[in-house]
Amino acid sequence: MSERFEALVIGLGAMGAATVYQLAKAGVKVAGIDRHHPPHTFGSSHGDTRITRLSVGEGAQYVPIVRNSHRIWRELEAQSGESLFEQSGLLVLTSSPDFDPADQTDFTLRTIGLAQTYGIEHEVLDATQIRQRFAQFAEVHDSAVGYFEPGGGFVRPERCIDVQLKLAEQLGATLFIGEIVTEISSDEQGVSVTTNQRTLQADKLVISAGNWMGGLVGDPLDGLLKVYRQKLFWFELEPDADLVGSSPTFIFTHGKGDDSVNYGFPAQPGEGSLKVATAQYHTASSPDTLDRTVSMAEQRDMYAQQVEGRIAGVTDKVLKSAVCAYTVTPDRHFIIDEHPLLQHTLLVSACSGHGFKHSAALGEAFAQWCIRGTTDLDLSSFSLKRFEGNPS
Numbered sequence: 001m002s003e004r005f006e007a008l009v010i011g012l013g014a015m016g017a018a019t020v021y022q023l024a025k026a027g028v029k030v031a032g033i034d035r036h037h038p039p040h041t042f043g044s045s046h047g048d049t050r051i052t053r054l055s056v057g058e059g060a061q062y063v064p065i066v067r068n069s070h071r072i073w074r075e076l077e078a079q080s081g082e083s084l085f086e087q088s089g090l091l092v093l094t095s096s097p098d099f100d101p102a103d104q105t106d107f108t109l110r111t112i113g114l115a116q117t118y119g120i121e122h123e124v125l126d127a128t129q130i131r132q133r134f135a136q137f138a139e140v141h142d143s144a145v146g147y148f149e150p151g152g153g154f155v156r157p158e159r160c161i162d163v164q165l166k167l168a169e170q171l172g173a174t175l176f177i178g179e180i181v182t183e184i185s186s187d188e189q190g191v192s193v194t195t196n197q198r199t200l201q202a203d204k205l206v207i208s209a210g211n212w213m214g215g216l217v218g219d220p221l222d223g224l225l226k227v228y229r230q231k232l233f234w235f236e237l238e239p240d241a242d243l244v245g246s247s248p249t250f251i252f253t254h255g256k257g258d259d260s261v262n263y264g265f266p267a268q269p270g271e272g273s274l275k276v277a278t279a280q281y282h283t284a285s286s287p288d289t290l291d292r293t294v295s296m297a298e299q300r301d302m303y304a305q306q307v308e309g310r311i312a313g314v315t316d317k318v319l320k321s322a323v324c325a326y327t328v329t330p331d332r333h334f335i336i337d338e339h340p341l342l343q344h345t346l347l348v349s350a351c352s353g354h355g356f357k358h359s360a361a362l363g364e365a366f367a368q369w370c371i372r373g374t375t376d377l378d379l380s381s382f383s384l385k386r387f388e389g390n391p392s
């Protein structure tokens with residue numbers, strides 16, 4: 001007979017690790033399944049650092065979620081003794097020759113607006129103040145505007161996942177690692193999940209399969225989700241650069257469109273590099289055929305387009321690079337909803353390039369859904385209904 005659990009979680013990356021941990025903490029008999037060995041480098045949750053900020057310019061619906069995450073990262077640190085969340089300070093900056101200060105679609109202005117509405121501690125900086133405080137930004141036009149959130153910064157994704165999975169196991173969770181889920185079915189009694197090694201039964205199921213979500217679940221997600229390859233670069237610091245301890249986490253808009261935005265992290269002690277990246281939404285890929293190496297041409301292009309003349313204190317030498325992938329919905333907001341056909345099943349596609357900061361709180365919410373069918377957080381804006389009649 002196959003083993004029965006109260007809850008099953010497919011995919012133990014950012015979302016799944018948080019969910020399994022919260023379920024185990026609540027005393028639920030839970031099992032998690034992952035095709036790889038999380039934390040790993042094949043999904044969306046690697047690369048050392050992820051930005052977190054309370055004023056989430058992507059939309060007001062995210063503010064209560066990230067607030068809860070910040071609380072939970074600190075709880076996890078207390079329990080594990082690991083450093084997960086660093087409040088390095090966060091600078092969101094627009095410095096572009098064609099910047100229109102009345103353009104309310106500008107990411108920095110949207111971030112400032114949300115911080116004002118939600119009472120989030122912040123400073124608004126003009127060009128002179130940005131130049132004085134953050135000399136690492138070499139191209140600051142006189143019209144530039146900056147948002148500084150002292151409580152913002154970054155989390156360490158691999159450590160967050162590792163800590164939550166270890167704590168979950170200590171609390172009694174069962175983890176099936178290196179097993180691929182091949183089939184899911186449901187009836188009134190519960191769900192049945194088949195892997196390449198076993199079949200499991202459960203009362204509730206959370207599917208958080210990241211890049212693989214569309215392929216695993218099929219309709220309706222495979223028509224809505226696209227996977228986009230992203231590159232991460234660690235540029236060597238100049239020998240006299242004074243960036244360790246003084247550089248913030250940042251999001252830098254220097255023109256119009258996605259290709260004119262880069263983001264980065266504080267230089268870390270002992271690493272001699274500054275991590276800088278962009279997001280691309282031109283060319284879709286698939287998780288199984290993704291090119292996971294960064295070419296020399298891509299390194300040169302990144303330096304020329306994003307770094308040279310814009311970010312001071314780094315050379316064109318790339319000390320380390322990585323490929324990671326976003327799973328993106330048509331409106332770039334998350335999908336969190338019950339499966340329209342499979343019973344007792346919650347679908348979680350919370351990426352679109354900005355999910356990590358919310359993962360701890362979403363895991364807590366998904367555990368509540370498993371236990372009582374509702375969540376304290378309002379997740380209604382992430383429902384599948386918004387795509388009805390307008391699939392992509």
Ligand SMILES: Cc1cc2nc3c(=O)[nH]c(=O)nc-3n(C[C@H](O)[C@H](O)[C@H](O)COP(=O)(O)OP(=O)(O)OC[C@H]3O[C@@H](n4cnc5c(N)ncnc54)[C@H](O)[C@@H]3O)c2cc1C
Nearest residue numbers: 011013014015035043044051181210212324351355356357
């Ligand atoms: C380059 C990059 C930069 C980012 N920057 C930020 C940032 O600064 N701030 C921020 O908040 N967010 C950021 N994000 C987004 C954030 O990292 C993602 O939202 C988050 O990591 C997604 O987590 P996930 O659990 O959905 O996916 P993953 O962590 O990829 O987990 C999915 C898991 O499902 C498993 N799986 C898949 N199929 C199966 C199967 N059939 N059987 C068993 N297991 C399966 C996989 O092995 C994997 O472990 C970034 C993402 C990328 C790629």
